[in-house]
Amino acid sequence: MQRRALLRASTLTLVALSLGVVGCGPDGPDVVGGQIVDVDDTDDVLVRPGDPVRITMAEFEFDPEEIIAEPGEYSGELVNEGAVLHNLTFADGKSFPVPPGESTTIDFTVPEGGLRFICSVEGHEAAGMRGEIQTPETHDND
Numbered sequence: 001m002q003r004r005a006l007l008r009a010s011t012l013t014l015v016a017l018s019l020g021v022v023g024c025g026p027d028g029p030d031v032v033g034g035q036i037v038d039v040d041d042t043d044d045v046l047v048r049p050g051d052p053v054r055i056t057m058a059e060f061e062f063d064p065e066e067i068i069a070e071p072g073e074y075s076g077e078l079v080n081e082g083a084v085l086h087n088l089t090f091a092d093g094k095s096f097p098v099p100p101g102e103s104t105t106i107d108f109t110v111p112e113g114g115l116r117f118i119c120s121v122e123g124h125e126a127a128g129m130r131g132e133i134q135t136p137e138t139h140d141n142d
Contacts, residue, residue, distance in 0.1 A: 047068065053074050053076030053077075054078075055076065057080045057081065057129070058086075059083065060129045061128060062117070066131060067132075068133075068136060070135065074109070075105060077105060077106070079098070079103040080101065081101075086124065088119065090117050091116050095120060114132060114134045115132070115133040117132070
């Protein structure tokens, strides 16, 4: 009887230790509200000045199409995975064209109110090629 109680206690201890190891490893999953969240699968990741930004273009979308970023200076990579020319054009007219299968480095400033962007190649915006960089303040107001 005492041996059975000791065996149960040992089993519970091993289960508890196993759960602790899975949840606290440096490369382990993020846990939010008791659920495992893969940060790459959520749209609500905050980007800060100095963080690298990578935007991919293809027919007829940007990925990601929404970014939440603190106001500030950014640089990053713009990649065209599509079969035709695409560009990222901000509302102020600043445009970054990228031929198919190529990439370019971009530098831009996110103001307090955020930024909207489109692909200005004829017909691409109408086909859904548009996106937005929101700030935490503008995102909270959605």
